[in-house]
Every structure is written in structure tokens, then in C-alpha cells.
Amino acid sequence: MKSKTPKTKQPAEKKAPEQPGLDLATLRERIDGIDRHIQELIAERAQFANQVGKAKGKLAAAVDYYRPEREAQVLRRVVDRNDGPLNDEVLVRLFREIMSACLAQQEPLKIGYLGPEGTHSQQAVYKHFGHSIHGLPLSSIEEVFQEVEAGHADFGVVPVENSTQGTIQSTLDMFLTSKLKICGEVELRVHQHLLSRNGRIEDIERVYSHPQSFAQCKAWLRQYLPKAEKIPVSSNAEAARRARNAEDAAAIAGISAANVYGLKSVAGPIEDRPDNTTRFLVIGRELFPPSGNDRTSLLVFIKDQPGALYHVLAPFAKHGLSMNRIESRPGHTGLWQYAFFIDVSGHVHEEAMRHAVDELDEYAQEVKVLGSYPVAIA
Numbered sequence: 001m002k003s004k005t006p007k008t009k010q011p012a013e014k015k016a017p018e019q020p021g022l023d024l025a026t027l028r029e030r031i032d033g034i035d036r037h038i039q040e041l042i043a044e045r046a047q048f049a050n051q052v053g054k055a056k057g058k059l060a061a062a063v064d065y066y067r068p069e070r071e072a073q074v075l076r077r078v079v080d081r082n083d084g085p086l087n088d089e090v091l092v093r094l095f096r097e098i099m100s101a102c103l104a105q106q107e108p109l110k111i112g113y114l115g116p117e118g119t120h121s122q123q124a125v126y127k128h129f130g131h132s133i134h135g136l137p138l139s140s141i142e143e144v145f146q147e148v149e150a151g152h153a154d155f156g157v158v159p160v161e162n163s164t165q166g167t168i169q170s171t172l173d174m175f176l177t178s179k180l181k182i183c184g185e186v187e188l189r190v191h192q193h194l195l196s197r198n199g200r201i202e203d204i205e206r207v208y209s210h211p212q213s214f215a216q217c218k219a220w221l222r223q224y225l226p227k228a229e230k231i232p233v234s235s236n237a238e239a240a241r242r243a244r245n246a247e248d249a250a251a252i253a254g255i256s257a258a259n260v261y262g263l264k265s266v267a268g269p270i271e272d273r274p275d276n277t278t279r280f281l282v283i284g285r286e287l288f289p290p291s292g293n294d295r296t297s298l299l300v301f302i303k304d305q306p307g308a309l310y311h312v313l314a315p316f317a318k319h320g321l322s323m324n325r326i327e328s329r330p331g332h333t334g335l336w337q338y339a340f341f342i343d344v345s346g347h348v349h350e351e352a353m354r355h356a357v358d359e360l361d362e363y364a365q366e367v368k369v370l371g372s373y374p375v376a377i378a
């Protein structure tokens with residue numbers, strides 16, 4: 001499995017003219033002037049976005065106005081233009097918020113995620129959709145799928161792999177039977193913190209966390225809390241909720257859980273690998289057009305015959321499409337029958353991918369296009 005690193009490039013030296021020697025009052029005056037200008041431009045942008053919304057015709061709901069391919073193009077231009085001093089990730093976040101607010105003028109999107117509030121899934125939701133949305137914290141990955149399928153949520157955000165821990169099998173398995181489409185991906189640097197009521201490590205006798213988070217902090221726990229009891233729970237936010245009830249308990253969770261549950265940081269970040277990253281998928285009910293830099297996820301059930309896997313992979317090489325990931329899972333179609341989850345660069349509406357999928361259809365028992373979506377941005 002390929003582990004991906006965030007694509008944040010550090011900007012070159014700041015280009016904006018520096019004006020040394022200006023006093024504090026003058027500098028603040030300049031900032032006030034710029035803020036006024038930014039605000040006027042944001043208002044003007046919001047009006048145009050509103051007109052774009054009207055140009056799309058009378059649509060039923062917010063989800064009908066949402067255009068992830070367009071958002072990806074806007075954000076890629078932001079990255080291309082960036083000469084600093086702010087880095088790509090920061091600028092993308094700011095523009096994401098502006099688009100999120102512009103879209104919410106129609107109606108905020110409803111986004112389901114693995115709750116409760118304060119989880120890394122919630123952070124992934126905000127990173128992808130901005131804060132002008134209505135978040136629906138749900139109790140399981142299965143429920144996220146169900147709520148999107150039923151139309152109670154416009155989209156769902158579910159974790160699919162972690163750079164330290166590997167694939168989240170329960171998410172992949174949902175695609176074996178679900179009709180939902182993958183509409184986007186989010187990569188989130190995951191920082192874990194040890195949180196407790198009073199912030200004193202010497203008082204800690206029990207630590208709550210999700211098993212994945214325990215695994216990500218194994219070496220740190222062995223070194224600093226070898227004797228503490230480790231109690232696995234369903235989410236890091238649930239761990240934080242429990243830790244707030246006792247002085248001798250702590251939770252491993254993201255720092256945002258500290259604010260939500262009124263805890264103090266004892267130590268952090270405490271993950272063993274500094275590049276610890278989780279990849280999330282955005283799931284929805286329809287496929288969106290190409291953005292110009294897309295990935296396609298396929299689910300391929302192979303026939304039980306010699307060379308079947310070779311024949312499934314060959315069309316991608318033939319059409320010059322690079323494969324990012326392949327993973328096999330029991331296909332739930334019969335004993336020792338396997339399904340392959342394959343990620344390939346490109347979009348199913350593009351010719352090369354269409355031909356490749358048609359050709360592999362001849363050798364596969366079944367091919368399911370799980371989705372074509374913009375590659376994660378910063």
C-alpha cells in the first residue's frame with residue numbers, strides 16, 4: 001500500500017514589498033485598509049457565487065449547488081499562485097472557508113461523520129468542506145453510509161487508511177454492498193495528545209483511547225506510562241468524555257477534544273511517527289465531472305482462473321494509467337473469492353480510463369466504479 005504524504009510545499013521567500021521603518025500605528029493603518037479591501041472583495045465574491053447558484057436553475061437542495069471539481073480547480077490555482085509568506089495549507093484553508101460560506105448562502109451542506117464531536121473525522125470534515133456546514137456526528141461508519149444513502153446527510157466522511165496503521169477494513173468492506181460513490185478524499189496530519197482533567201502525568205493510572213490511536217502511540221506509552229492500564233473505546237472523543245470523570249484517568253485524542261471536553265494537555269504530540277496521516281473518503285450519491293487531476297477507485301471481483309489478476313492489471317499499464325494502490329479483501333461472494341480495491345490516476349469520464357475499464361470488464365467477474373474524485377489538495 002502506498003502511503004501518501006501531504007503535498008504542502010513551503011513557499012519561497014516573501015514577495016510582498018517590505019517597508020522597514022514604519023511605526024506601529026502606521027502599520028496597523030495599512031492593515032485596516034487591506035482588511036477593508038479584503039472584506040469588499042469577499043462580499044463581491046459572495047454575490048457572484050450567489051448569481052452562479054441562480055444560474056444553475058431552481059435546484060432542490062444545497063447538494064445540487066455543490067461542485068467539488070470546481071472547488072478543486074479554485075484551490076489548485078491558489079496553490080499555484082502562492083509565493084508566501086503563508087504556506088499552501090494555510091491559504092487553502094482560508095479559501096476553503098470562503099467557498100464554504102459562499103455555498104452556504106443557498107443552504108449549508110449536511111455532512112455525516114464518525115462522532116462524537118472532537119474526533120479527527122470532524123477535523124477532516126472541516127478541512128474538506130469548511131465550517132459553514134451542518135455536521136452530523138454519527139455512532140459508526142456503517143451509520144454514516146446509511147444516513148447518506150437515506151438522504152438525511154448530503155455527504156459522509158469516513159477514514160480509510162492511516163500511514164502508520166494501514167487500511168481501515170471496515171470502511172472498505174462497506175463498499176462491497178453500498179451503492180454510494182466516492183466524491184473526494186481528505187488527508188489529515190493526525191497529532192495525538194495525552195489529555196487529563198488536571199494535566200498531571202503522575203496521577204494517571206488508566207488511559208482510554210481508540211485501538212488505532214493506542215497503536216500510533218505505542219512507543220511513547222511504553223516509555224512514559226508503562227504501568228497505566230490501557231482501555232480501548234469506540235472513539236477518541238469517547239475516551240475524552242470518560243477521562244473528564246476521574247482524576248486518575250487520561251485519554252489519547254486530538255487537541256480539539258481538550259476544548260470540547262474541558263481537559264488539559266499532559267503531553268503532545270505523542271504519536272510515534274511525525275508524519276502520521278489519515279486518509280478519509282467523502283461519500284455521496286453521485287459521481288461528479290473531472291477536475292483535471294483525479295483519482296478513480298474501482299472494486300474488481302476476479303474470476304477464479306489462471307492469470308486473472310494479471311489480466312485485470314494489464315489494461316491500466318496499456319493505457320498509461322498509474323496505479324496508486326491495490327488491496328485484496330474477501331469478496332463475500334463465495335469461499336476464497338476475492339475482491340480487489342484498486343486506485344488509479346484519472347477519471348472514468350476520460351477516454352483512457354473508459355477503455356481500461358471496458359477491457360478489464362472482459363476478465364473480471366464484476367467491476368464496480370466506486371468513484372472518480374479530485375486528488376486531495378494540501
Ligand SMILES: O=C(O)C(=O)C[C@]1(C(=O)O)C=C[C@@H](O)C=C1
Binds near residue numbers: 065071
Ligand atoms: O462555481 C460554482 O459552481 C459555484 O457554485 C461557486 C463556488 C465558489 O464559491 O467558488 C461555490 C460552491 C461550489 O461548490 C463551487 C464553487
